[in-house]
Amino acid sequence: MTQEQLRLLLGQFKRGSASIADVMRSLSSEAFESLPFATVDHHRELRQGFPEVILCEGKSSRQIAEIAKRIVAHKSVLLATRATPGQFQVVKRAVRGARYHEVARTITANERSIVRRGRGTILVVTAGTSDIPVAEEALETARVMGNRTDRLFDVGVAGIHRVLGQSAKLRSATVIIVVAGMEGALASVVAGLVDVPVIAVPTSVGYGASFKGLSALLGMLNSCASGVTVVNIDNGFGAGYAASLINRERGHG
Numbered sequence: 162m163t164q165e166q167l168r169l170l171l172g173q174f175k176r177g178s179a180s181i182a183d184v185m186r187s188l189s190s191e192a193f194e195s196l197p198f199a200t201v202d203h204h205r206e207l208r209q210g211f212p213e214v215i216l217c218e219g220k221s222s223r224q225i226a227e228i229a230k231r232i233v234a235h236k237s238v239l240l241a242t243r244a245t246p247g248q249f250q251v252v253k254r255a256v257r258g259a260r261y262h263e264v265a266r267t268i269t270a271n272e273r274s275i276v277r278r279g280r281g282t283i284l285v286v287t288a289g290t291s292d293i294p295v296a297e298e299a300l301e302t303a304r305v306m307g308n309r310t311d312r313l314f315d316v317g318v319a320g321i322h323r324v325l326g327q328s329a330k331l332r333s334a335t336v337i338i339v340v341a342g343m344e345g346a347l348a349s350v351v352a353g354l355v356d357v358p359v360i361a362v363p364t365s366v367g368y369g370a371s372f373k374g375l376s377a378l379l380g381m382l383n384s385c386a387s388g389v390t391v392v393n394i395d396n397g398f399g400a401g402y403a404a405s406l407i408n409r410e411r412g413h414g
Contacts, residue, residue: 194231198224201231210278210409211306212237214398217244217268222251229256229270239270240305242298242398265297265397269305279308280410281335283401286324286351288317288341291366295397296340299362302401303338308408318346324354331355336404340397342366345377352386358407361391362400 194201206212212232217225225241229252232239239256249261249268259270283303287296293314303310311334316324324331324347331337331354339348340362348361361384363377370376374394381391392399 196227199228201228203235206237215241217241217248222248226252226255233271236271236274238272238274238305239268240302241268242266244268262297262301264294265301266294267298267301272305275305275307277307278410279405279408281408282309282311282333283336283338283404283408284311284313284331284334285338285340286313286347287315288343288347289366290315292340292342292364295362295364295395298397299338299340299401302398303405306402306405308405317341318350321350324350328354336360336407338362338400338404340364342374342377343371345380348381348389349384349386352384352389359389360400360404361389362397363394365395
């Protein structure tokens with residue numbers, strides 16, 4: 162159930178066109194939906210402000226398509242992450258208007274239901290071009306959660322003048338997501354230039370001793386700059402979601 166659907170239901174109750182029994186029946190029947198392989202949480206949007214998101218890794222194309230159909234049937238925004246082109250081909254046959262973002266590896270649908278709730282701009286910054294896929298996952302997540310987004314790519318500390326020259330753009334953001342591999346130093350540099358929350362995303366980009374992102378993760382966790390929060394390796398979705406909660410305009414619903 163979406164927040165708009167709940168408002169309509171409560172409005173009907175207030176006008177007398179729906180009884181307490183009608184309200185209770187609607188709320189209880191739509192809380193979740195059991196499938197043989199999944200339990201779809203249709204009330205997550207009421208509790209958290211955004212519907213359940215599908216992680217496609219480890220799921221079959223048929224499973225993804227069935228879950229996606231149930232989400233869209235309840236008029237919720239669909240976001241599926243870590244999707245392959247093959248999985249999308251199955252989903253688009255089941256869900257009208259489904260779209261695939263190849264770089265971000267996301268599937269979206271029912272975007273007309275997106276509620277614009279962001280009060281400012283979420284800026285996603287990458288250290289290098291190799292970090293862009295994780296950055297695009299963060300951008301797509303923040304976008305479908307109702308935020309204005311902007312990007313600043315390939316401004317890592319190997320040429321620090323590149324990021325220093327973007328100080329005005331950095332300071333105009335409400336929340337900044339910094340995506341970096343190797344030693345992950347860019348998060349500290351950016352956080353030292355701004356007075357807004359910085360969410361650092363370590364990526365698995367790097368040579369052998371980067372240990373598939375562990376070096377960047379530890380570097381970001383040990384940042385000397387204040388205000389840096391760190392998510393898991395390659396977790397663009399988690400960063401985009403957290404940034405959306407920070408950027409959310411309160412007082413809705």
